[in-house]
Amino acid sequence: MQVSVETTSGLGRRMTVQIPAEQMDQQVASKLQQLTRSVRLDGFRPGKVPLSVVKKRYESQVRQETAAELIASTYEQALQQENLRPAGEPNIEQTRNQSGEELEYVATFEVYPEIELPDLGDLKIERPIAEVDENEVEKMLEKLRRQRVTWTSVERPAAEGDRVEIDFEGTIDGQPFSGNAAKNVPLELGSGSMIPGFEEQLVGLSAGDSKTIEVTFPEDYGSAEVAGKTAKFDITVHSVAEPTLPELDDEFARAFGVGDGGLEALREEVRKNMRRELDAAISNRIKSQVFDALLEKADLDVPTSLLDSEIDALVKKDSAGADAGDDRSRYEDEARRRVSLGLLISEIIQRNQLSIDPDRVRQKIEDMAQSYENPEEVVQWYYSNQEMLGSVQTLVMEETVVEWVMDQAQVEDKSTTFEELLQQAAGGSA
Amino acid sequence: MNDERLSKILVGPVVSEKSTRAADLNRQYVFKVLRDASKPEVRKAVEKMFDVKVNSVQLLNVKGKVKRFGQSAGRRSDWKKAYVTLAEGSDIDFASAE
Numbered sequence: 001m002q003v004s005v006e007t008t009s010g011l012g013r014r015m016t017v018q019i020p021a022e023q024m025d026q027q028v029a030s031k032l033q034q035l036t037r038s039v040r041l042d043g044f045r046p047g048k049v050p051l052s053v054v055k056k057r058y059e060s061q062v063r064q065e066t067a068a069e070l071i072a073s074t075y076e077q078a079l080q081q082e083n084l085r086p087a088g089e090p091n092i093e094q095t096r097n098q099s100g101e102e103l104e105y106v107a108t109f110e111v112y113p114e115i116e117l118p119d120l121g122d123l124k125i126e127r128p129i130a131e132v133d134e135n136e137v138e139k140m141l142e143k144l145r146r147q148r149v150t151w152t153s154v155e156r157p158a159a160e161g162d163r164v165e166i167d168f169e170g171t172i173d174g175q176p177f178s179g180n181a182a183k184n185v186p187l188e189l190g191s192g193s194m195i196p197g198f199e200e201q202l203v204g205l206s207a208g209d210s211k212t213i214e215v216t217f218p219e220d221y222g223s224a225e226v227a228g229k230t231a232k233f234d235i236t237v238h239s240v241a242e243p244t245l246p247e248l249d250d251e252f253a254r255a256f257g258v259g260d261g262g263l264e265a266l267r268e269e270v271r272k273n274m275r276r277e278l279d280a281a282i283s284n285r286i287k288s289q290v291f292d293a294l295l296e297k298a299d300l301d302v303p304t305s306l307l308d309s310e311i312d313a314l315v316k317k318d319s320a321g322a323d324a325g326d327d328r329s330r331y332e333d334e335a336r337r338r339v340s341l342g343l344l345i346s347e348i349i350q351r352n353q354l355s356i357d358p359d360r361v362r363q364k365i366e367d368m369a370q371s372y373e374n375p376e377e378v379v380q381w382y383y384s385n386q387e388m389l390g391s392v393q394t395l396v397m398e399e400t401v402v403e404w405v406m407d408q409a410q411v412e413d414k415s416t417t418f419e420e421l422l423q424q425a426a427g428g429s430a
Numbered sequence: 431m432n433d434e435r436l437s438k439i440l441v442g443p444v445v446s447e448k449s450t451r452a453a454d455l456n457r458q459y460v461f462k463v464l465r466d467a468s469k470p471e472v473r474k475a476v477e478k479m480f481d482v483k484v485n486s487v488q489l490l491n492v493k494g495k496v497k498r499f500g501q502s503a504g505r506r507s508d509w510k511k512a513y514v515t516l517a518e519g520s521d522i523d524f525a526s527a528e
Binding site (some may be wrong): 044052055 | 444445446447448450451454523
């Protein structure tokens with residue numbers, strides 16, 4: 001077997017392999033020999049077909065098969081011999097395949113880039129430090145209270161913050177338009193869920209009142225039919241209700257499923273949840289910093305075949321939503337990032353012989369399960385579902401890598417607040 | 431012996447264990463020919479179609495088999511078989527000629 005390799009472009013390789021004629025012909029001959037035993041032909045008893053007849057009929061077919069087999073087996077050998085690691089499937093072309101001549105084929109493929117792990121000694125990473133303080137907890141509790149608002153009907157004109165139940169029917173220049181009317185709509189005044197100006201004009205109405213108001217749709221309103229136009233709405237108010245925030249007491253706590261311990265337990269629960277969120281935000285921030293830094297330092301050539309398959313995966317994932325079908329370039333950056341990161345991470349893992357610690361996986365899953373009602377069940381479920389387990393393992397792996405990088409790099413602590421951090425996290429992911 | 435008749439003389443090759451053996455050992459190629467074909471006709475036809483030199487031709491009649499389907503008896507047609515011996519150095523490759 002003779003192998004020669006040329007470099008076509010950055011990562012592209014062209015490998016020409018020649019297999020000696022004897023090897024090829026020998027295999028073809030032995031295959032034909034075997035065929036004579038099983039071939040059935042009119043005019044011949046089974047197994048009595050002369051080799052010459054079989055050869056005449058089946059040789060080209062057998063040659064093709066043998067060539068394919070030989071190519072498959074020698075391809076691997078040739079790669080090992082030349083010490084190449086191809087990324088993605090090769091494109092194999094037979095250039096010569098004739099009796100008495102050597103078999104020759106050309107495989108074109110891309111190789112994995114040589115990854116040089118950059119020196120991370122001078123890498124600076126900011127580690128945000130934040131605590132959940134009592135104020136934040138109180139704010140969160142306030143939010144929870146607002147979710148549990150109860151409404152009580154009142155016999156007085158509606159004020160900002162009240163909820164009214166109305167019928168409305170709108171017309172533009174006397175003509176109805178789509179979505180112009182509805183009955184028994186609950187509307188919270190000041191919530192801003194209707195077009196601007198609508199809710200304000202309802203302030204002061206009592207139950208049973210009717211009023212005709214004029215509202216101008218904003219220029220950038222979703223429906224072009226009505227955008228920028230002025231509409232008349234006939235409004236009938238059925239009821240006015242005022243909000244009552246529930247008291248912060250043990251009763252309130254029970255409503256959230258905190259059985260014993262009352263309000264203190266609820267507060268504790270909230271704090272724990274926030275703490276978890278905070279931890280997640282912090283590790284996310286560190287992770288993205290580490291990954292960004294890695295990407296920047298190790299300037300990688302990404303094999304196109306890997307890039308393509310990644311883009312395919314992304315497109316597939318997204319295709320449920322928008323019809324992004326042909327617009328592949330949109331995904332290219334994202335895919336490039338993912339592929340290079342994948343390469344880098346696996347390289348780091350290999351070089352440093354990092355491994356997934358099963359204890360950590362368990363810990364992670366238990367952490368995640370905490371926020372569910374039945375942690376035990378959730379844990380069970382994770383362990384019985386290979387896919388989910390795999391994703392957790394990947395997560396742990398990433399964390400391990402991040403920790404390794406942190407060991408190498410210089411870490412700066414930077415104090416910040418809960419709110420700030422969460423906002424950054426939200427902004428970063430958007 | 432016009433060309434039109436010559437081109438009809440050879441009905442087809444006979445492919446069997448016996449015929450391949452004859453070809454391998456004695457350069458005799460076996461054909462199914464028209465029932466009323468004569469030796470000179472077969473010789474001409476083979477020489478013309480396959481561009482070979484013929485040494486000799488042997489003809490024989492093959493009786494059709496009696497076949498029955500249920501109660502009714504039937505008989506396959508009789509046919510004529512030709513063993514054509516080629517001169518040294520000639521041969522016929524049916525696969526490429528067909």
